[in-house]
Every structure is written in structure tokens, then in C-alpha cells.
Amino acid sequence: xxxxxxxxxxxxxxxxxxxxxxxxxxxxxxxxxxxxxxxxxxxxxxxxxxxxxxxxxxxxxxxxxxxxxxxxxxxxxxxxxxxxxxxxxxxxxxxxxxxxxxxxxxxxxxxxxxxxxxxxxxxxxxxxxxxxxxxxxxxxxxxxxxxxxxxxxxxxxxxxxxxxxxxxxxxxxxxxxxxxxxxxxxxxxxxxxxxxxxxxxxxxxxxxxxxxxxxxxxxxxxxxxxxxxxxxxxxxxxxxxxxxxxxxxxxxxxxxxxxxxxxxxxxxxxxxxxxxxxxxxxxxxxxxxxxxxxxxxxxxxxxxxxxxxxxxxxxxxxxxxxxxxxxxxxxxxxxxxxxxxxxxxxxxxxxxxxxxxxxxxxxxxxxxxxxxxxxxxxxxxxxxxxxxxxxxxxxxxxxxxxxxxxxxxxxxxxxxxxxxxxxxxxxxxxxxxxxxxxxxxxxxxxxxxxxxxxxxxxxxxxxxxxxxxxxxxxxxxxxxxxxxxxxxxxxxxxxxxxxxxxxxxxxxxxxxxxxxxxxxxxxxxxxxxxxxxxxxxxxxxxxxxxxxxxxxxxxxxxxxxxxxxxxxxxxxxxxxxxxxxxxxxxxxxxxxxxxxxxxxxxxxxxxxxxxxxxxxxxxxxxxxxxxxxxxxxxxxxxxxxxxxxxxxxxxxxx
Amino acid sequence: xxxxxxxxxxxxxxxxxxxxxxxxxxxxxxxxxxxxxxxxxxxxxxxxxxxxxxxxxxxx
Numbered sequence: 018x019x020x021x022x023x024x025x026x027x028x029x030x031x032x033x034x035x036x037x038x039x040x041x042x043x044x045x046x047x048x049x050x051x052x053x054x055x056x057x058x059x060x061x062x063x064x065x066x067x068x069x070x071x072x073x074x075x076x077x078x079x080x081x082x083x084x085x086x087x088x089x090x091x092x093x094x095x096x097x098x099x100x101x102x103x104x105x106x107x108x109x110x111x112x113x114x115x116x117x118x119x120x121x122x123x124x125x126x127x128x129x130x131x132x133x134x135x136x137x138x139x140x141x142x143x144x145x146x147x148x149x150x151x152x153x154x155x156x157x158x159x160x161x162x163x164x165x166x167x168x169x170x171x172x173x174x175x176x177x178x179x180x181x182x183x184x185x186x187x188x189x190x191x192x193x194x195x196x197x198x199x200x201x202x203x204x205x206x207x208x209x210x211x212x213x214x215x216x217x218x219x220x221x222x223x224x225x226x227x228x229x230x231x232x233x234x235x236x237x238x239x240x241x242x243x244x245x246x247x248x249x250x251x252x253x254x255x256x257x258x259x260x261x262x263x264x265x266x267x268x269x270x271x272x273x274x275x276x277x278x279x280x281x282x283x284x285x286x287x288x289x290x291x292x293x294x295x296x297x298x299x300x301x302x303x304x305x306x307x308x309x310x311x312x313x314x315x316x317x318x319x320x321x322x323x324x325x326x327x328x329x330x331x332x333x334x335x336x337x338x339x340x341x342x343x344x345x346x347x348x349x350x351x352x353x354x355x356x357x358x359x360x361x362x363x364x365x366x367x368x369x370x371x372x373x374x375x376x377x378x379x380x381x382x383x384x385x386x387x388x389x390x391x392x393x394x395x396x397x398x399x400x401x402x403x404x405x406x407x408x409x410x411x412x413x414x415x416x417x418x419x420x421x422x423x424x425x426x427x428x429x430x431x432x433x434x435x436x437x438x439x440x441x442x443x444x445x446x447x448x449x450x451x452x453x454x455x456x457x458x459x460x461x462x463x464x465x466x467x468x469x470x471x472x473x474x475x476x477x478x479x480x481x482x483x484x485x486x487x488x489x490x491x492x493x494x495x496x497x498x499x500x501x502x503x504x505x506x507x508x509x510x511x512x513x514x515x516x517x518x519x520x521x522x523x524x525x526x527x528x529x530x531x532x533x534x535x536x537x538x539x540x541x542x543x544x545x546x547x548x549x550x551x552x553x554x555x556x557x558x559x560x561x562x563x564x565x566x567x568x569x570x571x572x573x574x575x576x577x578x579x580x581x582x583x584x585x586x587x588x589x590x591x592x593x594x595x596x597x598x599x600x601x602x603x604x605x606x607x608x609x610x611x612x613x614x615x616x617x618x619x620x621x622x623x624x625x626x627x628x629x630x631x632x633x634x635x636x637x638x639x640x641x642x643x644x645x646x647x648x649x650x651x652x653x654x655x656x657x658x659x660x661x662x663x664x665x666x667x668x669x670x671x
Numbered sequence: 672x673x674x675x676x677x678x679x680x681x682x683x684x685x686x687x688x689x690x691x692x693x694x695x696x697x698x699x700x701x702x703x704x705x706x707x708x709x710x711x712x713x714x715x716x717x718x719x720x721x722x723x724x725x726x727x728x729x730x731x
Contacts, residue, residue, distance in 0.1 A: 299697055303698070307700070313707070313711040314710050314713065314714055317714055
């Protein structure tokens with residue numbers, strides 16, 4: 018088990034001064050939160066630089082190391098950055114300290130120094146290269162340190178027959194340990210040549226077998242020449258294939274540039290639209306705010322109006338009562354004076370007590386009440402003239418919409434920045450020449466392959482002739498040859514066994530990878546109708562529906578889940594168990610999938626380091642899903658555009 | 672008999688807050704945010720503070 022214990026970076030990329038991350042020695046997940054451009058990918062590159070002396074940019078293209086010198090440090094006169102990586106493998110500590118010194122931008126001045134300590138002991142330069150190559154072979158490192166955004170590209174590639182697909186297939190077979198058998202088969206072929214020659218030499222010493230031995234000698238010589246020729250052609254094809262990959266990569270980038278431009282345009286349209294909406298809402302909110310002083314007063318003024326209205330009603334009642342009393346008084350006075358009721362014209366006894374109205378005394382002073390009534394009415398009319406804006410709740414809603422737009426704009430602008438950064442690093446001039454070069458390369462490869470087929474047939478013919486001659490040799494019954502012949506037959510048997518083993522091991526591995534990837538896929542996917550994954554010879558995985566058919570068109574999210582399943586399955590079947598560093602692993606996944614993936618991470622590798630931005634995975638998701646498996650959390654804090662600091666904000670489980 | 676105010680002044684601290692509001696919000700004019708502040712103070716029944724260190728900002 019290979020484990021990354023700690024990483025120290027000094028003046029590397031955005032990391033000014035000395036910054037450290039302690040990954041600890043326990044099984045579990047470490048999360049490094051960092052927004053875009055804070056240095057998540059630089060952390061992966063720091064590890065790559067320590068291990069292989071290389072730094073990768075977008076599209077896995079190599080970047081010159083000295084360009085990673087921190088700009089703040091450079092401004093202050095520094096010319097060197099250093100990365101120290103501590104690894105643990107099977108209980109032994111490996112400390113790699115690699116630095117790059119670039120006193121000038123002239124490449125000739127750039128020096129890269131590497132020092133390796135194994136168990137605290139410094140190693141020679143020769144040993145250092147050999148130990149590092151064995152510790153984590155570069156070819157398989159892509160399955161330990163990878164950019165999550167490239168995940169789906171693996172799956173896309175694995176479903177076609179391109180050279181890039183072949184490269185990834187070789188990487189996969191490499192991580193699964195297949196080269197051990199392949200090298201064994203090749204070594205046995207070389208040994209077989211030797212024992213055949215020994216057998217022939219021995220046969221030449223005896224008269225009965227001399228002629229056959231001479232024939233075999235000639236055949237063996239021809240076979241060796243043909244094999245050499247085949248080897249040379251294969252090397253040339255390999256070289257051409259490499260050139261083809263580079264050229265295709267360049268052309269691929271041309272297609273990618275077009276896709277990037279389309280994406281940039283689309284993002285810019287979205288930004289324009291969002292900005293227009295933002296402007297309209299801002300203006301609307303500004304207008305509302307201009308009368309916002311109304312809002313705190315509304316409740317008080319309405320209360321005041323209600324109180325005045327009540328008082329007016331009360332006053333009106335009192336005034337009416339007084340007026341009624343006054344009218345009754347007049348009636349009584351008339352009745353007494355005329356001894357006749359002015360209403361019913363009945364006779365009234367002048368001695369009768371007509372002062373019954375005294376029992377309900379007239380309340381209040383009429384004129385005071387009237388004055389007050391006028392005042393109250395005046396105030397009510399004044400308040401009615403005040404038109405108070407009551408758009409407070411509407412303003413809150415507009416404010417919420419504006420906040421939402423601001424967030425959306427921020428995301429779009431970040432996307433825009435990413436696309437522009439990719440566009441700026443994409444070459445455009447070389448593309449035209451590359452198209453012509455690719456034509457020449459393809460023609461040359463075809464020619465070489467045709468020649469190779471002819472040579473291969475010659476080899477088969479020589480092998481067949483040699484086998485016939487060897488049978489004849491054996492038929493002579495020359496006793497002194499039995500030992501050499503036996504030796505040859507054993508080596509032939511071994512070579513054939515290794516040849517069969519390569520195919521069998523490959524088939525068995527494919528089956529195991531398919532089973533493990535299917536199991537992981539079912540844990541990760543939210544679609545219950547997906548039955549399993551089916552592997553092809555390139556290790557590409559297809560989704561099989563429960564009704565038996567293959568899902569032909571997959572969403573980018575599904576591609577992502579399938580690719581993660583492949584990575585998990587490769588980890589489970591690789592002879593070398595190592596850490597899993599994933600940069601931006603959840604960009605294309607919805608919340609449910611993110612939760613499922615996070616929960617399954619501890620099953621994918623013993624040590625997992627996630628480099629994420631918070632929108633991709635929030636802190637609470639990490640904590641809720643991982644619980645005790647979450648060892649620690651770091652944050653990449655912006656000090657300035659050229660200065661990031663690594664800060665641990667939780668985790669003592671290391 | 673109380674007289675209506677003819678001039679409105681703000682303290683240095685209030686001016687700082689007004690600047691912040693203008694900077695961080697969509698109030699276009701400081702007088703609007705000041706009106707809102709006064710209105711809120713009235714609604715909350717706050718007592719006016721000592722106005723000796725105020726300087727005149729608006730004539731009304």
C-alpha cells in the first residue's frame with residue numbers, strides 16, 4: 018500500500034512561501050476545499066513534479082517546470098521553488114525533495130535537483146530514478162492522480178479504437194500488472210533463441226546431425242534477422258504512433274477550440290441576459306428604495322388613522338345624542354307652553370313633570386365636541402391624502418431575485434474564466450500544418466504495417482521450418498543431443514504457457530474489473546433500472562438495462578459515474594494499492610449522485626484526497642456522508658491572486 | 672412652540688454609514704437612505720441624540 022503522508026510546497030504555483038498539508042497515516046478521506054484558481058490542480062501538479070519532475074496543464078500537456086515559480090516570490094527576487102513529498106510504502110518512508118531553479122527565463126539556466134531519502138537515508142542519483150520508477154510508475158499514475166473533469170474522456174476513449182484509446186488501455190493493463198506476464202513471455206522468447214543456438218552448436222559436432230544443424234543454423238540466423246527487422250519496424254511504428262498521437266492531440270484541440278469558442282459564446286450570452294435582468298431588477302429596487310422611508314411609518318400611520326376614525330365615530334355619536342336631547346327639550350318646552358303635544362297634538366297637563374330628560378344628562382360640551390370633531394376629521398382627511406407606498410414585501414422579493422442572479426452570474430463568470438484560460442493556452446497556428454503531417458504519418462504507418470506483416474509471415478515460416486528441422490534432429494536419435502533438446506522443449510513449453518497466461522490473465526482481469534465496476538456502479542447510480550456494466554476489450558464500460566439492452570446514449574453525469582466505477586474497480590484489482598487524488602470530481606453530478614459517490618469513496622481506495630470547490634460538494638455533505646471516515650478538511654485561502662495559503666480547519670483524526 | 676427643522680445634519684459616524692449604504696446597496700441618493708433611517712427611528716420611537724457635533728448636509 019502506497020500512501021501520501023505529507024506535502025510541502027515552497028513558492029510553487031500560487032503557494033507563496035512554505036505551505037504544508039499533512040495527509041496522515043490513517044485510512045479515510047481528506048477534503049481540500051478551494052474555489053477556482055486557488056491552486057487545487059497545482060497540488061496535484063506538485064505531487065507529479067515530486068514524483069516525475071513533470072507538470073501537466075489542461076489536456077494533460079506538459080508545462081515547463083520553471084513557469085510554476087510563485088509570482089509573488091519572483092517579484093521579490095526568488096528564482097527557486099521546492100516540493101517535498103513524503104510517501105509511505107509497506108512501512109518504509111520515502112522523502113522526495115525536488116526543486117527547480119530558474120535564475121533567468123533562459124531555459125539553459127534552469128536546473129532541477131532531486132534528492133530521495135529512503136528510511137531517512139539519502140540515495141544516489143541512479144538509485145533515485147530507479148526507486149521512484151518502481152514506487153509509482155508514471156504510466157499508471159493517471160489512475161491515482163487525476164482531473165475529475167477528464168473522467169468522462171476516459172470512457173469516451175475506451176469505446177473507440179483510437180491511438181489514445183490504445184494508450185489508455187495499455188495504462189490500464191499496466192496498473193493491473195499485465196506487463197509482468199508480457200515481459201516474461203518476451204524474455205522466454207530471447208532465452209529460446211539462445212537454447213536453440215546451443216542445440217544447433219551441439220548437433221554440428223556429430224556427423225549424423227551436422228547437415229541438419231547447418232540447416233538449422235541458417236534458419237536460426239534468418240529468424241534472428243527477421244525478428245530484428247520486425248523489432249525495428251515496430252519501433253518505427255511506435256515512434257510514428259507517438260507522433261500521430263501528438264498530431265491528433267493538436268487537431269483534437271482544434272476541435273476543442275471550436276467547442277470552447279461555442280461554449281464561451283453561449284456563456285457570454287447567458288451573462289448578457291443575466292446582466293440585463295440584473296439591471297432591470299436593480300432599477301426597480303432603486304425606485305422602491307427611494308420611497309422606502311414610507312415602510313416603517315405605514316403601520317404607525319394606519320394605527321393612527323384607525324384610532325382617529327374610532328374617535329370620530331364616538332364623537333359623532335355624542336354630538337347626535339346632544340342634538341336629540343336638544344330637540345326633545347324644545348318639544349317639551351312647546352308642549353308645556355301650549356298644553357298640547359306638538360307631535361301627537363294630545364292635551365298636556367301644565368302641571369305634569371316634563372323634565373324626564375334630566376334622567377339622561379347631556380354629556381359633554383357641544384361646542385367642544387364639535388371643535389374636536391372638526392380636528393379629527395381634518396386629521397383623517399390629511400392622513401387620507403398621504404399615499405404611502407407599501408412595496409416593502411415586493412422589495413424583499415426583488416432583493417432575493419437579485420441575490421439569486423448575482424450567484425448565477427458568479428458561476429457563469431467563473432465558467433467564462435475557465436474557458437478563456439483554456440482558450441489562451443490552446444495553439445491555433447500549428448493546426449493547419451498538423452493536418453498535412455497527420456496524412457503523411459498515417460500513410461507511413463500503413464506502409465510499415467504492411468512490411469511488418471510480410472516480415473511476420475517470414476518469421477512464422479522460419480519458426481515452422483525450424484520446428485520441422487528440430488523434429489528431424491530428434492528423429493536421428495543422437496543421444497548427446499537429448500539434454501539440449503530437452504532444455505529447448507522446456508523453454509518452448511514455458512514460452513507457450515506465458516503466451517496463454519497473458520490472454521487468460523487479461524480475460525480474467527476484465528471479468529473482475531467488470532464485476533467490481535458493476536457493483537460500484539450500482540452503489541453510485543440513482544437509476545434502479547440499470548442492471549450492470551459490461552466491459553469491452555478496451556476496458557470501455559457500457560450500461561446494461563434490466564431488460565437486457567445496452568444504454569446507447571449516456572448523459573455526461575452517467576459517463577462520470579461509469580468512469581468513477583472503472584477507477585474504483587481498477588484500484589480494487591491493481592497489484593499496487595495507492596492513494597486516490599481527485600481534482601473536481603463532482604462537477605457534472607447532481608446532489609443525490611454526489612452524496613452516493615462521497616459515501617462510496619472509502620470503498621474505492623484506502624486513502625482518498627478530494628480537491629473540490631464548495632458548490633461542488635458542501636462541507637455538510639462531506640461530514641454527513643463520511644462521518645468518521647472524514648479525516649480532515651483543508652481550505653485554500655486567497656490572500657491575493659498570486660498568493661494562496663493552505664489552512665486546516667477541521668480534523669484531528671490523522 | 673416647536674419649529675420644523677430647516678436643515679438636516681449628520682454626524683461623522685452617520686455619514687460613514689450613509690457612505691456604506693450608498694456603496695453596498697441600491698439606494699441611489701443618500702437622502703433616500705437618510706429618510707429611511709429617520710422613518711425607522713420614528714417608528715421605533717427612538718429618542719434624538721445630542722446634535723452638537725452634526726454638520727448640515729441638507730436644506731429642506
